[in-house]
């Protein structure tokens with residue numbers, strides 16, 4: 092794990108609790124993400140997902156611990172780490188196109204205006220936005236279109252790591268579906284690594300190579316790392332028929348429904364490292380060896 | 391009536407009110423004029439019939455306006471200049487003082503908005519200086535600057551600085567952190583962030599401050615010019631009052647209103663240009 096593309100080492104975040112003391116959001120959290128991997132993180136509201144993401148983005152400093160990307164410690168934000176924020180990440184006074192050129196011009200400062208615009212239009216097109224819609228301001232776009240613009244802006248910059256904070260949280264199920272597919276389309280064929288926060292279990296199964304599960308806060312932990320043993324390319328309507336789908340889904344529901352609370356709030360011993368347990372559920376290896384639902388492999 | 395749009399109906403009402411107002415004014419003046427027919431000898435002696443001293447009817451004001459506006463830029467000595475020249479002086483002073491204030495208030499407001507230390511350090515001064523009537527500075531300005539022209543500009547400067555300073559600080563401090571984070575994740579430097587993110591985000595609030603300031607500056611210039619004299623619309627009003635030429639006084643009052651409205655409308659236009667919907 093120490094040689095992962097992205098390695099999170101003993102991350103601790105504490106905040107003042109407003110009564111003069113401190114509370115610990117998470118402590119000694121450690122995990123790694125490989126290059127090109129799509130990782131989703133699931134956990135209850137308030138457990139510290141956005142906090143982790145902001146630290147990965149370099150937007151805030153952890154109380155303790157380091158994040159290393161390509162072996163170098165992360166300090167401060169960088170164009171190598173693109174972020175799609177949950178809300179308001181578009182600049183409302185710029186048109187959709189200008190919002191994307193804003194990013195592209197920052198990424199490729201030597202390019203001509205035409206080059207910047209061509210690339211922006213191409214990426215907007217990839218997420219299904221073209222025509223006069225790209226000349227409208229965010230306030231004149233639907234929620235789904237806005238989020239498409241954010242995604243286009245992030246991908247157009249070719250960051251090594253893409254961080255998405257509940258990008259589809261405010262969208263209806265139908266729109267979600269189409270944008271999820273667009274996201275997969277844009278991501279596949281790149282070697283970009285994606286770290287995405289979501290509240291939607293089905294979305295996580297559709298998109299991720301691996302799902303990190305967080306226990307409830309305070310003192311939250313990244314308790315498990317669940318491999319999604321469903322081959323790509325995945326299509327929403329087909330994956331539900333895959334033998335692993337419901338097994339994985341049940342496991343996730345069980346965790347979020349029960350065990351996330353049971354495992355919560357354990358104070359760790361000094362210097363202890365909390366790495367997630369790898370969970371691999373695979374029912375396709377033949378009914379003969381009668382797999383238990385949960386096969387835990389300690390790493 | 392229902393067939394007409396709201397705007398048209400409002401316009402009809404405005405015109406009707408104007409006509410009624412002017413008629414009432416005109417008629418009340420002519421009623422007074424009839425009264426002068428029955429003046430006592432004493433009243434005649436004390437000059438109560440002097441037409442000049444009475445409030446003129448709107449028709450007279452209109453004639454005066456026509457005369458003045460058909461030749462606004464004549465210059466026949468220090469006490470007899472066209473209305474265009476007088477207003478020109480006033481606008482020149484207002485804009486000079488105003489832009490000097492903007493040059494200082496907007497960058498300083500940025501600083502105060504960005505840094506809470508700067509805000510806390512400067513706030514006591516602002517709170518004490520802001521409520522001072524700009525005209526209260528006049529004697530000090532005249533004494534120190536020793537020049538009435540520059541003193542008038544200084545008074546405009548001091549009165550227009552506060553709304554711009556406070557609104558800029560307020561607007562900059564209120565810029566969404568998410569937007570600043572967008573700039574940070576794109577590795578924009580401090581200046582680039584200030585110009586491409588903070589300035590457009592705070593622009594509506596800043597322009598509102600600028601609009602308030604220009605309004606105050608136009609209010610204050612009239613009073614300031616009455617004090618310093620020489621030129622300008624404020625001086626003109628006062629001068630015509632001394633001449634007991636009420637027709638000119640009323641005409642210039644109207645002109646002050648019209649120019650103030652135009653200045654405000656210009657900033658209204660700017661405000662609409664920088665507005666955005668979140």
Ligand SMILES: Nc1ncnc2c1ncn2[C@@H]1O[C@H](COP(=O)(O)OP(=O)(O)OP(=O)(O)O)[C@@H](O)[C@H]1O
Pocket residue numbers: 106107116134135136137138139140141142143308
């Ligand atoms: N700047 C801050 N100061 C104090 N406490 C904070 C701060 N930011 C976050 N917290 C606290 O840290 C905890 C984790 O917050 P975080 O935003 O990471 O949650 P989350 O998992 O993203 O939740 P959600 O799913 O609702 O977005 C919460 O209890 C929150 O109150």
Ligand SMILES: [Mg+2]
Pocket residue numbers: 140141142256
């Ligand atoms: Mg969050």
